[in-house]
Amino acid sequence: xxxxxxxxxNVQPKAGTPGVAQDAPAGGGSQQQAPPGGGIMMxxxxxxxxxFLFMMFRRQKKEAAERAKLKKGDRVVSTSGLIGEIIEIDxxxxxxxxAPGTTVQMLASSISPFGASTEAAPAKKDxxxxxxxxxxxK
Numbered sequence: 001x002x003x004x005x006x007x008x009x010n011v012q013p014k015a016g017t018p019g020v021a022q023d024a025p026a027g028g029g030s031q032q033q034a035p036p037g038g039g040i041m042m043x044x045x046x047x048x049x050x051x052f053l054f055m056m057f058r059r060q061k062k063e064a065a066e067r068a069k070l071k072k073g074d075r076v077v078s079t080s081g082l083i084g085e086i087i088e089i090d091x092x093x094x095x096x097x098x099a100p101g102t103t104v105q106m107l108a109s110s111i112s113p114f115g116a117s118t119e120a121a122p123a124k125k126d127x128x129x130x131x132x133x134x135x136x137x138k
Contacts, residue, residue: 063112066112066113067108067109067111067112067113069113070086070089070094070111070113071086071089072086072087072088072089073085073086074086074113074115075113075114075115076094076096076111076112076113076114077111077112077113077114078096078106078110078111078112079110079111079112080110082096082098082104082106083098083114084096084097084098084099084104085097086111087103089108090108091108092107092108093105093106093107093108094106094107094108094111096111
């Protein structure tokens, strides 16, 4: 059996490997050309971020407009999930009643309207009369 079948391919070491002699380039200069399309690849992450930034700024603007419409007596929800009623509000702070006799101060930027857009419309009396009980049969 010969060793030709068991040997690996004859691969030359990479340029810059210590202990390996390097041939001088034929052109005399050691300049390398950049691959085509390198500029587009460099700006691709920025092009991907633009729509996300646009949506983020648009959402912040919408939330600020909703927050500006809040007034005394409105139901609000905080970013931590507390639901309450505004007692007093200014540009920076809001006093929110979260239970009878319990009022907390919150940053106005941490509250959002709670109610009309998230709650279902109240049922009418006629709808309640016509409603039939639902039972799960297994």
